[in-house]
Amino acid sequence: MDVVVCLKQVVDPELPARDFAIDPRSRRQAREGRTLVISTYDEHALEVALRLKEQTGGKVTTLAVGPQAALGEAVRKALAMGADEALVVDEPRAPEWLGAEVAPVLAAAIRRIGPVDLVLAGCESADWVERVVAPLLAEALGAACVTFAARVEPADGGVLVRRMADDGVHHVAARLPAVVSVASDDANKPRLPKVKDIVAARRKPVTVVATADLEVDPAWRLPAPEVRGVTVPPRTGTCEMLGGEPAEQVEALVRRLRDLKLL
Amino acid sequence: MAGTLVVATALDGTLARSALELLGGARSLDAALGGGVAAALIGHGLGLVEAAEILTRHGATRVYRAAHPALTAGQTDAVLAAVAGVVRRTAPAVVLVAADTVGRELAPRLAYRMRAGLLTECVSLGADGEAIVATRQVYGGRAIATLAMSSRPVVISVKPRALDAAAADGTGTVEDVAVAIDEAALPTRVQEVVREQAERGLDDARIVVGGGRGLGGPEGFKIIAALADALGGAVGASRPPADAGWVPITWQIGQTGKTIRPALYIAVGISGATQHVAGVSGARTIVAINRDPEAPIFSLAHLGIVGDYREIVPLLTARIAAQRGG
Ligand SMILES: Cc1cc2nc3c(=O)[nH]c(=O)nc-3n(C[C@H](O)[C@H](O)[C@H](O)COP(=O)(O)OP(=O)(O)OC[C@H]3O[C@@H](n4cnc5c(N)ncnc54)[C@H](O)[C@@H]3O)c2cc1C
Numbered sequence: 001m002d003v004v005v006c007l008k009q010v011v012d013p014e015l016p017a018r019d020f021a022i023d024p025r026s027r028r029q030a031r032e033g034r035t036l037v038i039s040t041y042d043e044h045a046l047e048v049a050l051r052l053k054e055q056t057g058g059k060v061t062t063l064a065v066g067p068q069a070a071l072g073e074a075v076r077k078a079l080a081m082g083a084d085e086a087l088v089v090d091e092p093r094a095p096e097w098l099g100a101e102v103a104p105v106l107a108a109a110i111r112r113i114g115p116v117d118l119v120l121a122g123c124e125s126a127d128w129v130e131r132v133v134a135p136l137l138a139e140a141l142g143a144a145c146v147t148f149a150a151r152v153e154p155a156d157g158g159v160l161v162r163r164m165a166d167d168g169v170h171h172v173a174a175r176l177p178a179v180v181s182v183a184s185d186d187a188n189k190p191r192l193p194k195v196k197d198i199v200a201a202r203r204k205p206v207t208v209v210a211t212a213d214l215e216v217d218p219a220w221r222l223p224a225p226e227v228r229g230v231t232v233p234p235r236t237g238t239c240e241m242l243g244g245e246p247a248e249q250v251e252a253l254v255r256r257l258r259d260l261k262l263l
Numbered sequence: 264m265a266g267t268l269v270v271a272t273a274l275d276g277t278l279a280r281s282a283l284e285l286l287g288g289a290r291s292l293d294a295a296l297g298g299g300v301a302a303a304l305i306g307h308g309l310g311l312v313e314a315a316e317i318l319t320r321h322g323a324t325r326v327y328r329a330a331h332p333a334l335t336a337g338q339t340d341a342v343l344a345a346v347a348g349v350v351r352r353t354a355p356a357v358v359l360v361a362a363d364t365v366g367r368e369l370a371p372r373l374a375y376r377m378r379a380g381l382l383t384e385c386v387s388l389g390a391d392g393e394a395i396v397a398t399r400q401v402y403g404g405r406a407i408a409t410l411a412m413s414s415r416p417v418v419i420s421v422k423p424r425a426l427d428a429a430a431a432d433g434t435g436t437v438e439d440v441a442v443a444i445d446e447a448a449l450p451t452r453v454q455e456v457v458r459e460q461a462e463r464g465l466d467d468a469r470i471v472v473g474g475g476r477g478l479g480g481p482e483g484f485k486i487i488a489a490l491a492d493a494l495g496g497a498v499g500a501s502r503p504p505a506d507a508g509w510v511p512i513t514w515q516i517g518q519t520g521k522t523i524r525p526a527l528y529i530a531v532g533i534s535g536a537t538q539h540v541a542g543v544s545g546a547r548t549i550v551a552i553n554r555d556p557e558a559p560i561f562s563l564a565h566l567g568i569v570g571d572y573r574e575i576v577p578l579l580t581a582r583i584a585a586q587r588g589g
């Protein structure tokens with residue numbers, strides 16, 4: 001199965017609070033000097049792709065749209081994890097793009113890669129959590145769509161997806177080609193590359209193109225929202241610590257909860 | 264082209280509660296923008312009759328009822344076909360969708376087919392002149408973004424439990440619309456739904472006890488379940504226990520998991536990552552029990568106990584059970 005995995009680069013979502021800031025000009029999180037990582041669920045998506053390849057053969061190509069200079073490490077990591085090739089769309093504006101702006105470029109890049117069976121993305125990007133890119137890609141490419149997949153198995157010429165749903169787990173059969181967005185699960189924990197994989201990754205092909213080199217179908221574009229502001233709500237309130245021996249702590253808690261009419 | 268269309272689903276035979284929240288949002292938008300409020304009722308079975316009545320009573324002046332046996336839990340392709348049919352017929356300016364399992368996939372795909380602007384995972388809706396203005400959490404709940412869309416049409420997905428339900432003071436009419444769905448031609452098909460809802464629903468519980476990686480394994484969840492039982496509350500979890508399969512995925516609270524608004528949330532063995540807290544920021548009172556005095560949860564909670572949960576929680580459970588008993 002030939003699979004494309006969409007990798008977004010984001011500022012480390014687990015960055016300590018003191019390093020978190022909004023750049024007032026871009027109305028986005030300040031990137032300068034912060035650690036950049038592959039968006040959390042995209043690594044899970046890559047792991048799903050690698051396991052499918054182990055089962056069915058085929059090729060895994062990663063696709064990232066962003067400033068090429070900053071993307072190197074993300075691409076090297078993905079190749080070291082086991083992807084075969086990488087396509088980078090060098091796009092300095094991408095860190096400020098919303099899903100509706102990046103999806104048409106991703107669609108054009110996937111067309112350029114050629115006929116693929118499966119496109120995987122994260123179920124939500126770790127920074128803006130829009131949950132739009134995979135469904136928009138499915139529409140643009142005329143492919144089947146399944147979101148929030150924990151596992152993807154080949155089945156009957158298509159795939160069988162375990163979807164994480166509000167009411168439990170859905171087993172969804174999808175035709176190919178399909179676009180599937182991936183959530184986390186112990187069965188798709190991203191593997192850690194070994195030293196020999198890191199070395200081997202240096203020989204793997206990385207293609208870089210510019211957005212202008214791609215044929216973006218105007219029909220793929222939707223009006224993008226205007227970002228009027230991004231604000232950090234002030235932290236109010238303080239935590240009342242209940243000290244003493246465990247029995248005293250519990251007694252104090254029960255008293256406070258009763259005062260608050262919660263018991 | 265005018266007005267607001269609410270996508271109301273009844274995929275398991277009864278109306279999703281989020282429909283009333285969407286109607287609440289639609290009516291406040293309509294007060295500013297006009298054009299009227301209608302609903303597309305999507306589902307199957309006899310329950311649709313009552314569901315349509317509930318929608319008209321809560322402010323949908325017209326309900327387009329699209330019934331088909333293929334419109335069941337998780338069948339997004341079928342729901343999309345049905346909603347697209349109502350949209351073609353009514354040409355709404357604004358479509359509101361619940362950001363639930365079906366809706367979060369439906370919203371972008373419908374927007375694509377309508378050539379519409381798209382706002383997702385919104386927690387508030389308003390108008391500024393002609394523009395629709397919405398807010399949503401970004402950056403793991405660390406910040407709130409304000410987004411505006413001046414063009415029409417617009418498709419908006421709204422997080423469950425973010426908006427207040429509409430009042431029951433309306434009247435309206437119901438119209439059946441034909442749905443043509445060729446089931447064999449649908450690109451995806453739900454083969455099985457393995458329900459994993461907790462007995463006592465997490466979504467609407469007044470008291471929730473959440474367990475994290477610090478519980479050490481599924482056994483730890485028995486200890487906090489006893490506390491939840493004594494309190495008459497529900498059990499939830501952070502992501503690591505859900506990923507590891509200690510608890511069902513439906514118990515996960517946070518950015519990727521559920522957003523809940525209990526009166527009391529007790530976080531046990533949870534460090535307090537912003538992505539977790541994003542799901543409980545609407546809780547009135549947060550209690551943290553953690554053995555690490557430096558855990559970030561203590562800067563977000565209202566009441567804190569530093570200690571080993573294996574000592575604290577059973578004592579608390581016994582204390583509350585004794586009070587209930589006596
Ligand atoms: C894009 C994205 C989305 C995410 N979505 C979610 C989400 O929806 N929900 C979610 O929860 N997380 C989510 N996360 C993960 C989140 O960032 C944290 O990694 C996660 O919440 C940590 O879970 P935890 O607090 O249970 O575990 P840990 O951070 O490992 O904390 C365990 C805590 O238990 C305490 N502890 C250990 N033993 C004991 C004991 N015996 N008694 C008392 N305390 C003890 C420790 O002191 C520690 O504070 C997301 C992350 C990203 C990047």
Ligand SMILES: Nc1ncnc2c1ncn2[C@@H]1O[C@H](COP(=O)(O)O)[C@@H](O)[C@H]1O
Nearest residue numbers: 006007065121122124125130131132133
């Ligand atoms: N700039 C990008 N380059 C590659 N993939 C992206 C980019 N932006 C978003 N994606 C993919 O789309 C997924 C979901 O994003 P979103 O719809 O923004 O939540 C991400 O997890 C990525 O897989």
